[in-house]
Amino acid sequence: QQQVKQSPQSLIVQKGGISIINCAYENTAFDYFPWYQQFPGKGPALLIAIRPDVSEKKEGRFTISFNKSAKQFSLHIMDSQPGDSATYFCAASIFMRAQKLVFGQGTRLTINP
Amino acid sequence: EAGVAQSPRYKIIEKRQSVAFWCNPISGHATLYWYQQILGQGPKLLIQFQNNGVVDDSQLPKDRFSAERLKGVDSTLKIQPAKLEDSAVYLCASSLKNHQAPTYEQFFGPGTRLTVL
Numbered sequence: 001q002q003q004v005k006q007s008p009q010s011l012i013v014q015k016g017g018i019s020i021i022n023c024a025y026e027n028t029a030f031d032y033f034p035w036y037q038q039f040p041g042k043g044p045a046l047l048i049a050i051r052p053d054v055s056e057k058k059e060g061r062f063t064i065s066f067n068k069s070a071k072q073f074s075l076h077i078m079d080s081q082p083g084d085s086a087t088y089f090c091a092a093s094i095f096m097r098a099q100k101l102v103f104g105q106g107t108r109l110t111i112n113p
Numbered sequence: 114e115a116g117v118a119q120s121p122r123y124k125i126i127e128k129r130q131s132v133a134f135w136c137n138p139i140s141g142h143a144t145l146y147w148y149q150q151i152l153g154q155g156p157k158l159l160i161q162f163q164n165n166g167v168v169d170d171s172q173l174p175k176d177r178f179s180a181e182r183l184k185g186v187d188s189t190l191k192i193q194p195a196k197l198e199d200s201a202v203y204l205c206a207s208s209l210k211n212h213q214a215p216t217y218e219q220f221f222g223p224g225t226r227l228t229v230l
Contacts, residue, residue, distance in 0.1 A: 089156070
């Protein structure tokens with residue numbers, strides 16, 4: 001029940017296209033859903049996060065869509081650029097309890113120029 | 114603002130040897146985390162400290178792993194003895210969360226890549 005399932009494992013998108021990564025969770029107590037971006041040799045860095053009181057959050061080219069009833073959330077990258085090529089992790093936690101993040105398995109995104 | 118510092122960046126040891134990793138969190142960050150990231154997987158929390166107290170160590174293999182944060186700042190993670198399956202990147206993260214500033218963003222260091230032969 002603590003798992004967060006992420007798909008796809010890898011994704012190739014043409015420059016300018018839309019990249020979509022999906023995550024699903026089981027624990028209904030989760031109420032904080034961040035996305036992290038990781039480049040080779042670096043630690044993950046927070047990209048964008050959402051709480052379940054909203055269904056969508058947008059920051060620049062990055063958008064999180066959240067479906068509470070389906071227990072799913074997704075990351076959309078608009079106008080994908082070669083610099084977006086990285087591994088993306090979704091995660092979930094209980095906001096007020098110790099911030100223990102449960103990560104998905106990761107998606108390796110490649111943007112072809 | 115300096116980020117989370119970790120050392121060493123790489124370590125290669127034989128199985129059954131011991132190894133230690135060091136982490137210096139961002140100044141003023143009360144909460145410190147150690148994660149294990151096996152190749153091709155997401156990070157898995159090993160232990161979480163709030164100041165120098167342990168908040169969560171439920172996924173720490175306590176028969177071989179230990180961690181401490183004696184003065185509420187730096188932290189060390191030790192493995193003794195190492196097994197082949199301990200080969201992974203060990204990530205340290207910190208966050209500012211305290212009762213006055215509940216900021217939940219975790220800032221990660223670059224990690225230590227451990228190879229056990």
